[in-house]
Amino acid sequence: MQPKDIKPIIKPFSIPEKSDFDILIVDDEFVNRFLLKDILEQDGYRTHEANNGTEALAAAINNKTDLILMDIMMPDMDGYETCRRLKEDPCTANIPVIFVTALTDTENLVKGFSVGAEDYLGKPIKDGEVKARVQTHLKLKAAMDKISHYNEELEQVVAESSKELIRTERQAAFGQLIQGIVHNLKGPLTTIRGSAQACRATLRMIRTEIDEAGETPLPDNPKITKLTDGAIKAIDLSETASTRLTEMINSLMSKSSADQASKPERLDLNTIVRSELNFMEGDLHFKHHIKKNIELTPSPLPIMAIAPEIAQVFNNIIGNAIDAMHGNVDQAISISTTKKNRYASLSISDTGNGIAPDNLNRIFDPFFTTKPKHNNDTPQKKGPIGTGLGLYMCMRSIKTINGDIVVESKPGSGTTFKIKIPLAEPIDIS
Amino acid sequence: MAEKRKKYKILIVDDDQNILNMLDLAFINTSYDITTIDHPLHAYKMIENEHYDMVISDIQMPQMDGLTLLRKIKNFNGMIQVVMMTAHISISNTLDAFRYGAVDIFFKPFADINEIILAADGVAAKLDRVNNILRQLTDGDR
Numbered sequence: 001m002q003p004k005d006i007k008p009i010i011k012p013f014s015i016p017e018k019s020d021f022d023i024l025i026v027d028d029e030f031v032n033r034f035l036l037k038d039i040l041e042q043d044g045y046r047t048h049e050a051n052n053g054t055e056a057l058a059a060a061i062n063n064k065t066d067l068i069l070m071d072i073m074m075p076d077m078d079g080y081e082t083c084r085r086l087k088e089d090p091c092t093a094n095i096p097v098i099f100v101t102a103l104t105d106t107e108n109l110v111k112g113f114s115v116g117a118e119d120y121l122g123k124p125i126k127d128g129e130v131k132a133r134v135q136t137h138l139k140l141k142a143a144m145d146k147i148s149h150y151n152e153e154l155e156q157v158v159a160e161s162s163k164e165l166i167r168t169e170r171q172a173a174f175g176q177l178i179q180g181i182v183h184n185l186k187g188p189l190t191t192i193r194g195s196a197q198a199c200r201a202t203l204r205m206i207r208t209e210i211d212e213a214g215e216t217p218l219p220d221n222p223k224i225t226k227l228t229d230g231a232i233k234a235i236d237l238s239e240t241a242s243t244r245l246t247e248m249i250n251s252l253m254s255k256s257s258a259d260q261a262s263k264p265e266r267l268d269l270n271t272i273v274r275s276e277l278n279f280m281e282g283d284l285h286f287k288h289h290i291k292k293n294i295e296l297t298p299s300p301l302p303i304m305a306i307a308p309e310i311a312q313v314f315n316n317i318i319g320n321a322i323d324a325m326h327g328n329v330d331q332a333i334s335i336s337t338t339k340k341n342r343y344a345s346l347s348i349s350d351t352g353n354g355i356a357p358d359n360l361n362r363i364f365d366p367f368f369t370t371k372p373k374h375n376n377d378t379p380q381k382k383g384p385i386g387t388g389l390g391l392y393m394c395m396r397s398i399k400t401i402n403g404d405i406v407v408e409s410k411p412g413s414g415t416t417f418k419i420k421i422p423l424a425e426p427i428d429i430s
Numbered sequence: 431m432a433e434k435r436k437k438y439k440i441l442i443v444d445d446d447q448n449i450l451n452m453l454d455l456a457f458i459n460t461s462y463d464i465t466t467i468d469h470p471l472h473a474y475k476m477i478e479n480e481h482y483d484m485v486i487s488d489i490q491m492p493q494m495d496g497l498t499l500l501r502k503i504k505n506f507n508g509m510i511q512v513v514m515m516t517a518h519i520s521i522s523n524t525l526d527a528f529r530y531g532a533v534d535i536f537f538k539p540f541a542d543i544n545e546i547i548l549a550a551d552g553v554a555a556k557l558d559r560v561n562n563i564l565r566q567l568t569d570g571d572r
Contacts (some may be wrong), residue, residue: 060491106448183517183518186517186538186539186563187446187448187517187538188448189538189539190446190449190452190538190539190540191446191448191449191452192453192539193454193539193543193544194449194452194453194455194540195452196456197456197544198452198455198456198458198543199455201456201459201543201544202458202459205459235516242539246539250519308471328548347453387436
């Protein structure tokens, strides 16, 4: 097992420099503000000032604020109330608040902490203490920010993975469902088919018996001949239908079968494309009404795949392209193959109506279709069963051989399907 | 065809009664004596109590899997010729059927029901030939 490439799914979080921090100083006394501002700016922080509680609330909301140093005793709105309101607002709740106060008795300190303050600085202010406390709380805040940043990223990653998982699970369950349905269809189909065949044989025997009984030999008994011929014709019809049904069921079964009988073999992608195009020329609409630009690489593109599956994918996407251009004046399909970075790539573009962006990432989901259902205007689509499964089956087939299908489309300017298949390893001649 | 031969007895086993009815119809103008049964355990009881020359059995059956029935039949009497049929087309089913002694296997839905009759005819021809020799070996006891 090769170690899977681990993508850095979570963006790294860098710890800011001191000069990146914005500290808001709230005090009604100019001298106190000046003193704090001086100490903090010496240490390299950016500072902002507010005269009172109201100004502080506005500043904290409107400007980037990493920490608030606040006086308690202020006119109108005191520090406690300002702090309480800051902590109430989710936008400012995470900004640490340090009270700068002369009221260092237990009762006042408890009150400060109860409104959500992180810490306090006693007055008179001491240089070193201010620097130390501010630094501690900024570090703490940075750590908290880092955690919440990672949390958010993680939540996103988890959400994405869950989505992917649900998709995969649903597709697997769907595959099993098909197996079950198909298997259950086989019983009645065996009966229908066998009965029709047995009935035909019996009718022939009846004719022989009548012939041999001899009173009025069959060639001279037009009534019986007509009746038995009619019955045999009716049986032929039901047998033809059951043959078609059997083919559909078998193709559906082989597609969704885990117990895949056929193994990928070495094929030339260009040869498959050429022979399928040749085959499609049988469709007169495709032959006469659709302009085809075909550009295949001059050299073969060896891939490891199951020929009927690739043919089916090709057919399906071409079929969709034809449907997408239905009714348009200029109908053109461009088909090209290229070789790039150990991958063979087959590109199929149409000049149809395109796919709405909302639908683009759902087109490979089972049962999703943009085509109207049961609409006689839509040309009959080739595929295992009705609409909504074609591309799902295509994606499955291509994923099995480690390839991928990418679709680009703009409403009004057509759709391009790009099928990428790994090139087969060169044959070792030794 | 013209030559009169022993009327071989065939037991057909499938849990789907419709398929049994259909096969019964398909064999309507053949020289075989057809019995059908929709339960593999009953089928085995019948084989123990009564002689059958041939068994045509489904593989996927709820009560007992047809491959197990095949092994039990072959163990009981190796002369009984067994033809398998299955809707579950897989390599393992096919290989196992032959490994355990089936003479043929048919996949549902059958391409042509006549092929099963032809298979029965082939088995009958083989039994004719072998029985003939057995008769000679038991001192021309006709």
